[in-house]
Amino acid sequence: MIERNITKIAENVYWVGARDWNRRLFDALISLPKGTAYNAYLIMSRNGKALIDTVNPGFEKELEEKIRSLTSPEEIDYVIMNHAEPDHAGAIPHMLRVAPKAKLVTTSRGEKMARVFYNVPQERIKVVGENETISLGDKTLRFIEAPMLHWPETMFTYLEEDKILFPCDFFGSHLAGGVYSDEVEDLLVHAQRYWGEIMMPFRAMAQKALQKIANLEVRIIAPSHGPIHRKPELILNAYNRWAAGETRPKATIAYVSMWNSTDAIVRQMAETLATEGIELAFHNLAMTDVGDLAKDLVDSRAIVLGAPTVLGGAHPLAVYTTYLFKALRPPTRFAVLLSSYGWGGGAIKHIQELLGQFKIEVVGTLEINGPPTEENMRQIVNIGRALAKKIREEA
Numbered sequence: 071m072i073e074r075n076i077t078k079i080a081e082n083v084y085w086v087g088a089r090d091w092n093r094r095l096f097d098a099l100i101s102l103p104k105g106t107a108y109n110a111y112l113i114m115s116r117n118g119k120a121l122i123d124t125v126n127p128g129f130e131k132e133l134e135e136k137i138r139s140l141t142s143p144e145e146i147d148y149v150i151m152n153h154a155e156p157d158h159a160g161a162i163p164h165m166l167r168v169a170p171k172a173k174l175v176t177t178s179r180g181e182k183m184a185r186v187f188y189n190v191p192q193e194r195i196k197v198v199g200e201n202e203t204i205s206l207g208d209k210t211l212r213f214i215e216a217p218m219l220h221w222p223e224t225m226f227t228y229l230e231e232d233k234i235l236f237p238c239d240f241f242g243s244h245l246a247g248g249v250y251s252d253e254v255e256d257l258l259v260h261a262q263r264y265w266g267e268i269m270m271p272f273r274a275m276a277q278k279a280l281q282k283i284a285n286l287e288v289r290i291i292a293p294s295h296g297p298i299h300r301k302p303e304l305i306l307n308a309y310n311r312w313a314a315g316e317t318r319p320k321a322t323i324a325y326v327s328m329w330n331s332t333d334a335i336v337r338q339m340a341e342t343l344a345t346e347g348i349e350l351a352f353h354n355l356a357m358t359d360v361g362d363l364a365k366d367l368v369d370s371r372a373i374v375l376g377a378p379t380v381l382g383g384a385h386p387l388a389v390y391t392t393y394l395f396k397a398l399r400p401p402t403r404f405a406v407l408l409s410s411y412g413w414g415g416g417a418i419k420h421i422q423e424l425l426g427q428f429k430i431e432v433v434g435t436l437e438i439n440g441p442p443t444e445e446n447m448r449q450i451v452n453i454g455r456a457l458a459k460k461i462r463e464e465a
Contacts, residue, residue: 076136077249079290079298080232082114082209086121086136087294088129089246096157096244100267101359104260105246108157109294111236112137113229117207120148121172122227122236123294124161133161134168143168148196148204150211151176152238153224154183158294162188175204177215180223198225214282216240218275220268226283233289239268240279241305243296251297251305258308259365260296265312266364271399276313280306315401317371319461320349322402324363325376326356326387331410331441336376338447339408342454343374348461355387360394367400371461372433375421379411379437383420392424404460405430406453409437433457 077085087109094102108125110133119141125133137143146169151159154176162184166172173196174184181197184190198204198213205211214226219240227236243251243260251257269276291299291306299305321343327333340350351366367373373395377388384392395402405425409417418437434453438446 076139079111079292079300080234083229083232083234084112084114084140085292085298086110086112086133086140088125088132090126090129091246099360100244101361102244103359104244106244106295107246109292109296109298111292112140113206113209113211114141115206115209117205118147119145120150120204120206120211121146121165121169122150123152123158123238124149124165126157127160130161130164134164144170146172147206148173148175150227150236151180151184152227152236152294153221154180154187155221156187158238159184159188162190166190166194175213177223177225179217180225183223214279216275216279216282218272219279220272226279228286233287235283235286235288235291235302236294237291238294240276240293241291241299241309242293245296248297251299252301254297257297258304261305261308262312262368263361263365264295265309266366266368266398266400267361270312270364270368271397273313273315273399273401276309280310280313312368316369317401317403317464318349318369319347319465320351320366320370321372321374321457321461322351322353322363322366322370323374323376324353324355324358324391325374325408326354326378326385327376328378328385329412331438332376332378332408335408335410335436335438335442335446335450336374338442338450339374339406339454342451343458346455346458348458355391363391363394364398367395367398367402370400370402371464372404372406372457373402374406374408374457376408377417377421379409379415379417382414382416384409384417384424388417388421389424392421396425396428402430403464404457405432406457407432407435408450410442411437411439415439431460433460
């Protein structure tokens with residue numbers, strides 16, 4: 071049933087969230103070319119009602135109106151805070167006002183966040199722990215702690231009778247459109263981008279969470295961003311691959327060039343790798359989308375970073391990319407660093423200092439003065455062949 075933009079996903083379980091078609095930036099960092107959705111779910115049972123997650127600030131009235139079309143908010147017994155970030159918890163103060171008897175359900179870490187960020191009084195908070203349950207009569211909520219996915223207080227909620235997992239950000243995607251993921255043709259592209267931007271730094275915690283839910287019977291995964299997974303094996307298989315750090319015979323090339331010298335050697339590297347049968351993702355940092363770069367790092371075995379020298383160090387866009395690379399912690403095993411300079415070098419040394427103790431094997435470096443010579447191009451070919459060999463041997 072879809073009516074008043076409400077989706078019934080199981081008996082007495084409804085999507086009552088909001089779609090933000092016009093949002094184009096998240097965290098002042100992540101671009102949202104397809105907007106996003108703030109998914110909230112209302113569960114109505116014989117002896118109780120629960121709202122799982124809320125919506126981003128600015129969508130409070132929309133959430134309330136959808137709930138009112140199904141039941142009176144005054145009848146809500148619990149508001150579940152799976153995650154305290156404002157895009158999911160921002161409407162908690164509003165909902166606790168219109169649902170005066172409702173308790174906010176959260177983890178012990180979430181309790182402090184609820185008080186600090188949303189001024190929820192202590193007496194209205196119910197703290198739950200691992201595998202604790204709340205009965206709503208003929209529906210039972212079970213809570214699974216999932217710290218650092220991607221904040222420390224995060225938990226999943228599992229609706230036992232309907233076999234629905236509500237994992238908040240986990241298994242999500244930034245898409246405003248699409249009700250069910252099997253109806254979205256390129257869903258995994260968006261899901262991989264989302265993983266790379268948000269979950270990839272926490273692969274170890276993701277593996278632990280996946281182990282926790284491995285023995286659950288899950289018919290539906292209802293995340294708090296993007297489409298609902300009514301065929302959950304597709305996203306589960308992808309998350310298991312990404313969490314394990316599985317890569318492809320693929321190299322991500324990220325570069326910036328000022329007067330075409332770096333561009334020339336980077337393109338020669340791309341031609342060499344392509345000839346060697348390596349899959350390529352090519353990103354000019356002056357115009358690339360950070361989300362697309364993060365997506366490609368999810369399954370790349372190598373990165374080629376190209377940057378000219380600017381005032382004795384790497385170009386600022388390359389510095390930013392190096393920092394982002396370290397922060398996202400991709401499973402990338404190999405690197406090649408390429409640079410050019412006019413009157414003074416230093417970019418490669420700068421990048422190596424920025425990488426610090428990051429566990430990656432630098433297969434080769436080349437820093438040239440001015441436009442590349444034929445000898446420089448031969449050097450690039452040799453480095454490219456060495457990198458391709460490493461990539462293939464890693465399989």
